[in-house]
Amino acid sequence: MKVTIVGAGAVGASCAEYIAIKDFASEVVILDIKEGFAEGKAMDLMQTASLNCFDTKITGITNDYSKTAGSDIAVITSGIPRKPGMTREELIGINAGIVKSVAASLIEHSPNVILMVVSNPMDTMTYLVHKTTDLPKNRIIGMGGALDSARFKYRLAEALEAPISDIDGMVIGGHSDTGMVPLTAHATRNSIKVSEFLSEERLNQVAEDTKVGGATLTKLLGTSAWYAPGAAVSAMVQAIACDQKKMFPCSAFLEGEYGLEDICIGVPVLLGKNGIEKIVNIELTEAEKAKMQESAEGVRKTNDLLEV
Numbered sequence: 454m455k456v457t458i459v460g461a462g463a464v465g466a467s468c469a470e471y472i473a474i475k476d477f478a479s480e481v482v483i484l485d486i487k488e489g490f491a492e493g494k495a496m497d498l499m500q501t502a503s504l505n506c507f508d509t510k511i512t513g514i515t516n517d518y519s520k521t522a523g524s525d526i527a528v529i530t531s532g533i534p535r536k537p538g539m540t541r542e543e544l545i546g547i548n549a550g551i552v553k554s555v556a557a558s559l560i561e562h563s564p565n566v567i568l569m570v571v572s573n574p575m576d577t578m579t580y581l582v583h584k585t586t587d588l589p590k591n592r593i594i595g596m597g598g599a600l601d602s603a604r605f606k607y608r609l610a611e612a613l614e615a616p617i618s619d620i621d622g623m624v625i626g627g628h629s630d631t632g633m634v635p636l637t638a639h640a641t642r643n644s645i646k647v648s649e650f651l652s653e654e655r656l657n658q659v660a661e662d663t664k665v666g667g668a669t670l671t672k673l674l675g676t677s678a679w680y681a682p683g684a685a686v687s688a689m690v691q692a693i694a695c696d697q698k699k700m701f702p703c704s705a706f707l708e709g710e711y712g713l714e715d716i717c718i719g720v721p722v723l724l725g726k727n728g729i730e731k732i733v734n735i736e737l738t739e740a741e742k743a744k745m746q747e748s749a750e751g752v753r754k755t756n757d758l759l760e761v
């Protein structure tokens with residue numbers, strides 16, 4: 454199993470580290486445009502191998518896509534992150550050009566690759582890959598909902614004063630400060646609805662804190678987060694590599710599911726060896742349906758800025 458990660462920055466390196474530590478891939482290639490940067494990150498990570506007990510071979514390369522040939526999965530993290538006070542949508546001007554050319558170069562050398570899009574604004578970047586490549590829709594996956602759901606569970610555990618392992622919950626919709634739809638009515642602690650333990654007001658607070666999870670970290674860090682994004686990517690890459698058929702909310706191209714079409718937005722999917730094996734249709738409450746439609750309108754507004 455060969456995994457390529459484009460972008461050796463904060464998120465790309467974190468993806469490589471978590472994938473290596475889980476030790477399911479034989480090879481991880483990191484590629485960056487900055488001379489020597491990916492080589493340095495790869496060497497530093499390889500020097501953790503004996504300490505962290507993994508055999509994954511990590512190599513770094515500067516912009517030479519021939520070294521990515523034969524990749525089974527490629528993760529696109531190249532592009533600029535936001536600064537405090539910015540929205541993800543403001544990154545479109547620079548990141549669209551980067552994501553489009555990176556996707557084309559990856560596919561040229563690995564025609565069977567499954568692409569995972571991380572660069573922001575992620576739903577629109579995933580849609581861009583759909584519009585500008587010939588890859589089938591099951592092989593284009595946007596990462597956002599897995600991260601947002603992890604943040605939702607963190608906030609729920611905090612509110613419930615419970616261990617995170619007791620909590621289950623999911624966030625669907627667009628990966629944006631206003632577009633996320635945390636499914637509070639479906640979230641559980643040990644199969645009991647969290648609404649049994651938390652007031653509506655507290656649950657609404659949890660949802661709001663979840664939606665601005667990325668912005669909160671960006672304000673604290675001065676740039677956007679990388680540990681949880683890397684962990685989310687590695688869990689999704691593992692689900693594909695090991696054909697786990699595990700459920701994650703991912704940005705997927707919809708053709709009528711959830712009443713939406715011609716859009717990439719976060720919905721629950723099963724990830725396995727073919728990428729998106731299935732889009733899972735869950736029954737939403739009327740309020741959740743309305744939020745999902747509103748979220749889609751926001752994503753479409755950003756998609757309309759694309760020149761494709």
Ligand SMILES: NC(=O)c1ccc[n+]([C@@H]2O[C@H](COP(=O)([O-])OP(=O)(O)OC[C@H]3O[C@@H](n4cnc5c(N)ncnc54)[C@H](O)[C@@H]3O)[C@@H](O)[C@H]2O)c1
Pocket residue numbers: 459460461462463464465484485486487490530531532533534535544548551555570571572573575596597600628676677678679682
């Ligand atoms: N979808 C998500 O949940 C999620 C989570 C975190 C970050 N992000 C996004 O991921 C992206 C990367 O964030 P980061 O913190 O790692 O940024 P970063 O600045 O640390 O790293 C980005 C890297 O991309 C490289 N790069 C730029 N253009 C390139 C090109 N054409 N080819 C190859 N490499 C190129 C840069 O040299 C840099 O090393 C941002 O757009 C950020 O908003 C998304």
Ligand SMILES: O=C(O)C[C@H](O)C(=O)O
Pocket residue numbers: 534535541573600628666667668670671677678682
């Ligand atoms: O918040 C960001 O800009 C980065 C990422 O989308 C995140 O949610 O951490």
